Amino acid sequence: MDKAVSGMFACLTVLRETRIPRPVLAELRAIAGSENLRLADGELAVYARDATPLFRGMPDAVIVPADAEQVARILRLATDHGIPVVPRGAGSNLCAGTVPLTGGIVLSTVRMNRILEVAPEEMLARAETGVSTMALGDAAAAHGLFYPPDPGSRTVSTIGGNVATCAGGLRGLKYGVTRNYVLGLTVVLPTGEIMRTGGRLWKDVAGYDLTRLITGSEGTLGVITEVTVALLPDPSTSRTGLAYFDSLTQAGRAVSGILTAGVIPSTLEFLDRSCMDAVEQYAHLGLHPDAGALLLFGDDGDEAVVARSFERITAVCEDSGAIGVQTAGDVTESEALLTARRCTLPALSRLGSLTILEDASVPRPRLAEMVTRIDAIAARHRVTMATFGHAGDGNLHPTCVLESAEDTEGIARAERAFAEVFRAAIELGGTITGEHGVGAAKLPYLRERLGSAQMDLIRRIKTAFDPAGILNPGKLGS
Amino acid sequence: MTGDDKVSHTGSVTHTGSVFDPELLSRCISCGFCLPACPTYALTGDETSSPRGRITLMRALASGTLPPDDPTLAEQASFCLGCRACEPVCPAGVQYGELLEQWRGFQWTGRRRPLAVRFLIFAAERAWAHRIAGLLRGAAHAPAAAASQRSLMLGCFERSLFPQVSRSARALAPELAVPSRQGCCGALHAHNGEPDRGKQLARQLGAQLPGQIVTTAGGCAAYLSAVIGRERVVELSEYLQNRVTGQVRIGDRLARVALQDSCHLRNGLGVWREPRALLSSVAEYVELPGAAGCCGAAGTYALVRPRDSRRVLDPKIDEIEAAGIDYVVAVNPGCLRQLRQGLRRRKSSVRALHIADLLRLAAD
Numbered sequence: 001m002d003k004a005v006s007g008m009f010a011c012l013t014v015l016r017e018t019r020i021p022r023p024v025l026a027e028l029r030a031i032a033g034s035e036n037l038r039l040a041d042g043e044l045a046v047y048a049r050d051a052t053p054l055f056r057g058m059p060d061a062v063i064v065p066a067d068a069e070q071v072a073r074i075l076r077l078a079t080d081h082g083i084p085v086v087p088r089g090a091g092s093n094l095c096a097g098t099v100p101l102t103g104g105i106v107l108s109t110v111r112m113n114r115i116l117e118v119a120p121e122e123m124l125a126r127a128e129t130g131v132s133t134m135a136l137g138d139a140a141a142a143h144g145l146f147y148p149p150d151p152g153s154r155t156v157s158t159i160g161g162n163v164a165t166c167a168g169g170l171r172g173l174k175y176g177v178t179r180n181y182v183l184g185l186t187v188v189l190p191t192g193e194i195m196r197t198g199g200r201l202w203k204d205v206a207g208y209d210l211t212r213l214i215t216g217s218e219g220t221l222g223v224i225t226e227v228t229v230a231l232l233p234d235p236s237t238s239r240t241g242l243a244y245f246d247s248l249t250q251a252g253r254a255v256s257g258i259l260t261a262g263v264i265p266s267t268l269e270f271l272d273r274s275c276m277d278a279v280e281q282y283a284h285l286g287l288h289p290d291a292g293a294l295l296l297f298g299d300d301g302d303e304a305v306v307a308r309s310f311e312r313i314t315a316v317c318e319d320s321g322a323i324g325v326q327t328a329g330d331v332t333e334s335e336a337l338l339t340a341r342r343c344t345l346p347a348l349s350r351l352g353s354l355t356i357l358e359d360a361s362v363p364r365p366r367l368a369e370m371v372t373r374i375d376a377i378a379a380r381h382r383v384t385m386a387t388f389g390h391a392g393d394g395n396l397h398p399t400c401v402l403e404s405a406e407d408t409e410g411i412a413r414a415e416r417a418f419a420e421v422f423r424a425a426i427e428l429g430g431t432i433t434g435e436h437g438v439g440a441a442k443l444p445y446l447r448e449r450l451g452s453a454q455m456d457l458i459r460r461i462k463t464a465f466d467p468a469g470i471l472n473p474g475k476l477g478s
Numbered sequence: 479m480t481g482d483d484k485v486s487h488t489g490s491v492t493h494t495g496s497v498f499d500p501e502l503l504s505r506c507i508s509c510g511f512c513l514p515a516c517p518t519y520a521l522t523g524d525e526t527s528s529p530r531g532r533i534t535l536m537r538a539l540a541s542g543t544l545p546p547d548d549p550t551l552a553e554q555a556s557f558c559l560g561c562r563a564c565e566p567v568c569p570a571g572v573q574y575g576e577l578l579e580q581w582r583g584f585q586w587t588g589r590r591r592p593l594a595v596r597f598l599i600f601a602a603e604r605a606w607a608h609r610i611a612g613l614l615r616g617a618a619h620a621p622a623a624a625a626s627q628r629s630l631m632l633g634c635f636e637r638s639l640f641p642q643v644s645r646s647a648r649a650l651a652p653e654l655a656v657p658s659r660q661g662c663c664g665a666l667h668a669h670n671g672e673p674d675r676g677k678q679l680a681r682q683l684g685a686q687l688p689g690q691i692v693t694t695a696g697g698c699a700a701y702l703s704a705v706i707g708r709e710r711v712v713e714l715s716e717y718l719q720n721r722v723t724g725q726v727r728i729g730d731r732l733a734r735v736a737l738q739d740s741c742h743l744r745n746g747l748g749v750w751r752e753p754r755a756l757l758s759s760v761a762e763y764v765e766l767p768g769a770a771g772c773c774g775a776a777g778t779y780a781l782v783r784p785r786d787s788r789r790v791l792d793p794k795i796d797e798i799e800a801a802g803i804d805y806v807v808a809v810n811p812g813c814l815r816q817l818r819q820g821l822r823r824r825k826s827s828v829r830a831l832h833i834a835d836l837l838r839l840a841a842d
Contacts, residue, residue, distance in 0.1 A: 041544060041550065092509060281571070346507055349507045350570060
C-alpha cells in the first residue's frame with residue numbers, strides 16, 4: 001500500500017513524453033478547423049488539470065471537434081501516430097480522470113452540446129455528450145419528466161462525463177446512479193469506428209452489455225459522443241428536512257434506523273460540524289450553531305406518501321437522539337438546502353488552501369462504524385478531516401483540509417491517513433470509490449479492491465478496444 | 479533573468495510572485511462551478527477564457543510557469559469583462575474581482591495599457607474639467623448645509639454624459655447635498671491597471687463628501703464600498719426603498735419596464751432586489767431572462783474591445799426586443815450608454831433610462 005501511496009501523489013509533475021509531429025498538427029487543423037485547435041502554452045496550461053488537486057500534466061494540443069465524424073478522424077490519426085488522447089467534458093471530476101498525464105491531445109466535448117430530443121411517449125431523452133447535466137434535467141422537466149442522477153457538480157458537469165464516470169449524486173439511495181438511466185450510447189472507438197450500443201429499448205439482450213461496460217470506463221475505451229437516457233415522471237411533491245445530532249456517529253445510527261423503518265428517502269445526506277461551518281459561511285442558511293452533525297433528508301412523490309415518510313423519518317430521528325428536527329417550508333427553501341449540500345466540497349476550501357477528498361463507500365449497516373474509524377484515523381495522523389456524504393447509500397467523503405498547498409509534510413500525513421481509510425473501507429466490505437471514479441488518483445489502490453484476476457481481465461478488455469493504448473493513458477486498465 | 483523576473487516599462491525588475499495576494503490566489507480549488515456563470519466562456523467554450531482557467535493563468539504567471547510576456551496572459555487579462563458573475567456562484571469564496579485588479583495592475587502597465595484606457599484615465603484625473611463640464615451641462619448642484627448630511631455622488635463621467643441623472647436623483651431625494659467639488663471614485667483606475675491610485679482616489683472622495691454617500695452608479699458603489707466601507711455607501715435604489723410614489727403610464731396602461739442589473743452592484747454588493755422592488759411599485763415589471771448577465775459595457779471594455787462587447791450585448795438586445803417592453807432601466811451609467819447604443823443600432827422603439835429618470839417620470 002505504501003508504494004501505492006507514493007505513486008498516487010508522485011504525479012505532481014509529469015514529464016511531457018510526446019510531441020505532436022507537424023504534419024499531424026496540420027491534419028488536426030484540417031479536421032476541426034484552426035480555431036478549434038489550441039496550441040499556445042497558456043491555452044494548454046489551463047487544460048493541464050481538472051478539479052482534482054495535486055495532479056497535473058501538460059497537453060501538447062487541445063482540440064474541440066464538432067461531431068462524432070470529426071472525433072473518429074482524430075482518434076484514427078492518433079492511433080496511427082501513437083499519440084495519447086484524453087477526452088474532457090467540463091473537467092469537474094474529482095479523480096484526475098481528465099489530466100493528460102503523458103501529454104498528447106485533450107479532446108474537449110464542449111461543442112457537442114445539443115439536446116437532440118425528449119420523447120415523452122418513450123420516456124427518454126437523447127443528447128450530445130457535452131450537454132450539461134442540469135440542461136438535460138431542465139429539458140426533461142419542460143415535458144413533465146425527470147432525470148434523477150444529480151451529481152454535486154450538475155450545473156457544470158456534462159452528461160458524457162457523467163456516463164464516463166458513472167456519476168452518482170444526492171438521489172442515489174432511491175433512484176440509483178447514472179448507469180441505471182443509460183439506455184444507449186454512440187461511442188467512437190480509438191481505431192475510428194463509430195459504434196452505437198443499446199438504443200431506445202428497455203429490454204434488449206442482444207450481445208454483451210457494452211453500454212454498461214462503457215459507462216464508468218473513464219474515457220479509456222472510447223469517446224462517448226451521444227447519450228440516450230431513460231426518464232421518469234416528475235414527482236409531484238418533493239420536500240427536504242434537517243435533523244441535528246451531537247455526533248456524526250449518532251447521525252449514522254439514525255440513518256440505519258430510517259432505512260429499516262421501511263422508508264427509502266430520495267435524499268439522506270450527512271455533514272459533520274466542520275462541513276456545516278463551511279456551508280453556513282457560503283450559504284447563510286441559519287444552521288444549528290452547536291450541533292455536531294446534520295442529517296439532510298428528503299423525499300419526493302405523491303403528497304400523501306411524502307408526508308407519511310416524513311413522519312416516520314422525524315420519529316426515527318427523535319428516537320435516535322436528534323437535538324432538533326426541521327422541515328423546509330417550501331420548494332425554494334428545499335432547493336437552498338440541497339444546493340448548499342452540493343457545494344460542501346468547494347465551500348470546505350474556505351477552511352484551508354488545499355482540500356483532498358475521498359470517496360470511500362461501505363455497506364449501509366457499517367456506516368456508523370466507518371465514521372468512528374475515520375475519526376480515529378484522522379486523530380492518529382494529526383490531520384483535520386471533515387466528513388460529509390451520502391449517508392443513505394453508505395458513500396462517505398472524508399476530506400482533508402490543509403492550510404497550504406505547499407505543506408508537503410501535511411500532504412504526506414494526509415496520504416497515510418487516506419491509505420488507512422481505504423483499507424478500513426475494504427475491510428468493512430466497502431470500496432475505494434463510490435461515485436467519483438478511479439482516474440489517476442485511485443488507480444494505485446484498484447488492484448487491492450478488484451484482485452489480480454479482474455485487473456488482468458480489465459487490461460485485456462482495454463487492449464481489445466484500444467490496441468495502440470492511446471486513450472487516456474494512466475487510467476483504468478492501461 | 480529567471481522566469482520569475484520581468485523588466486517593467488521603467489526598467490526595474492519585479493518578481494511576478496508578488497503580483498497577487500497569495501492568500502486570495504490560493505482560494506480556488508478549480509471545481510469549475512464558475513464556468514456556467516462566465517459570459518466569455520459562454521462565447522468561446524474555451525476554458526482559457528473561464529474564471530477557473532484565468533486563475534490557472536494567474537498562478538502560472540505567479541509561479542513563473544508562463545513568462546510575463548506570454549500572449550495568452552495578455553489576451554485573457556483583457557478579454558475578461560470583469561463582471562464578477564463568478565463570485566456569487568463560487569462556494570470557495572474566491573475574490574475574483576480583486577485578483578483581476580491585481581492582474582491588470584501587472585499586465586496593463588505603461589505602454590502595454592490599451593490606448594483608450596490611457597485616455598480615459600487621463601480624462602478622469604482632470605477633476606476641474608468634470609466640474610466645469612458638469613456645471614455647463616447642468617448636473618445637480620447643492621452645497622452641503624450640515625456636516626452630518628448625506629451627499630449625492632456625481633460620478634466623473636456621468637456628470638457630463640448624463641447630467642439629468644443627478645437632477646432626477648435630487649428631485650427624488652431633495653435632502654441630499656451635492657457638493658460640486660468631488661473627484662472620481664477610482665474604480666476606473668482600479669479596474670484598469672492602477673489599483674493603488676484607485677484606492678487613493680476613493681479615500682479622497684470619501685473625505686470630500688460628508689456623511690453617507692448616495693451614488694447613482696452601481697460600479698462606483700461597489701468600488702467605493704470596498705475601499706471606504708460598506709456603511710458609508712448607499713446605491714440610489716437602496717436609498718429610495720419605500721419612498722417612491724406614482725406610476726409610469728403609457729396612455730391608459732402601466733408602462734412595461736425591464737431592468738439591466740449592474741454587474742458590480744449585483745455580484746459585488748448583492749444589491750438586485752432593491753431596483754426590482756422599486757420598478758414593480760411604479761410600473762409593470764418584466765424580468766428579462768438575462769437581466770443578471772453583463773451587457774458588455776463593463777467599464778472601459780466597450781472601448782477597448784468593441785467587437786467582443788457587441789457579441790455580449792447583441793443577445794441582450796434580442797431579449798429586450800422580444801420582451802414587448804417600453805423601457806429598459808439601467809442602474810449604472812456605463813450600462814445606460816451601452817444599452818442606448820445597442821437599441822439605436824437596431825432602431826428599436828424601446829427606450830433605455832437610468833432608474834432615477836424612470837422613477838422621476840413616475841413621481842411627476
